Amino acid sequence: MSVIAVLALDGAPGHHLTTPGLVFGTACREHPGVSYEVRLCAAPGFRATGGPGPALAVRPPHGLEGLADADVVLIPGHTGPRAGRPPEGVAAALRAAVGRGGRVAAVSTGTFTLAATGLLDGRRATTGWRHMAELAALHPRIDVDLVGTVVEDGPYCTAAGVFGGLDVCLRLLARDHGRRIAGETSRELITPLHVDADSVQETIDREVAGSAGLEPTLRWIDAHLHLPLTLPEIAAHARTSTSSVTRRFRDRTGLSPLQYVLRARLHEAMRLLRETDTPVEDIAGATGFTSPAALRHHFRALTGTTPRDYRRAHKPAAPPDPGGGPHG
Known part of the structure; x- marks a missing residue:
């Protein structure tokens, strides 16, 4: 079973926190050979979700300890400050995840949290279009992809997050189980909308x-x-x-x-x-x-x-x- 740890920073949009469970839960339900555990882990200082929906007081069942054995750490967007250090313990937990061979994905402004660890230095990455210039200015060692929807470089995956991390989750699913299962999962989620x-x-x-x-x-x-x-x-x-x-x-x-x-x-x-x-x-x-x-x-x-x-x-x-x- 693969463990996906969703790191909730203060002000993370609610749909960024629920999308991973929706994607990986659907894949598990529709494909018996697919097995994931999705953990919601609160970063220090997490209080509530942010826009575009109403703020919700959420109590994630895990803290940073939930990242300790995760195969993937997913950092959603958030409304907190984009400059400066991440909350205490977050950088060390992310470095430890990569050190043991795990992957780290960041959605929208979550890329700033990952960038602040220095792990993206010398690599390609992206974020939401409104924040690309700011990311490039704050972290000049990162090759900011100005047109990428999803950018993979080594163990890191970053995305603009137009659809709340759906694109990142499908990319991770494709890496683990192939494009067919990722495509079928996508159709299961998206087709009813059309x-x-x-x-x-x-x-x-x-x-x-x-x-x-x-x-x-x-x-x-x-x-x-x-x-x-x-x-x-x-x-x-x-x-x-x-x-x-x-x-x-x-x-x-x-x-x-x-x-x-x-x-x-x-x-x-x-x-x-x-x-x-x-x-x-x-x-x-x-x-x-x-x-x-x-x-x-x-x-x-x-x-x-x-x-x-x-x-x-x-x-x-x-x-x-x-x-x-x-x-x-």
Whole structure:
């Protein structure tokens, strides 16, 4: 059994703490040969979760001792200070995990905690797009990947965390049990969200419109996915500042405007793959990806599979031959 220790730092988003259990628990349930224990471990000073949802007082059953025999330590994002030392004992625990051959993964601002240990010096890493310049300035010895969704370098895996660590967990699962199981787990988690994608989007639109007035901008984004949308353009359409539109998107969707655009592009690409025979190369252009390679990169990061494999898995079955076959 592999042990995944989720290190909860103060202000970690709630969905960052629950996503690993969702992914690895689903893999264990659907595949009898897969076995994981997911531990929630509180770092010193942990008090409650942070945004985008409401703050929740959580009592993790483990402290740093839960990292002692973990195969993977996963550091979620958090709202605490990104400069300075990690909480007492955290750096030593992470170094010990790597020293015994374990892996360490960091999501979004969790990369700053890992970077502060010095373990990422001389290696590639990434974080959320809003914090990349800050990461590079604070830790000049790190090669900050400005476009990577998930970056692996040695025993370290870092990610932008657009989907709350889902991409990292699927990458770790693929490393342990292969792409097939990771892809099937991804489909088990994600496909139900797209069974009625139109109604899901309408629900999101209504929810946002009721409090933030973003419905026209959301519909404008959906109609212009093929264009290279920028944050200033989105803010201009919403008739507000970039900081205000970012706050509104995060409050209501949990995503930044550009993260929302990426999700919308992937949703539309999935719909076209399911419902049409449009070549993947044309789908990339129609959904605003700069190249088919960019579509494949983000698609695999989200689903653990390729666009073509996704299409094959979701292709409707051929209707029965009304004539009873070639001799009917």
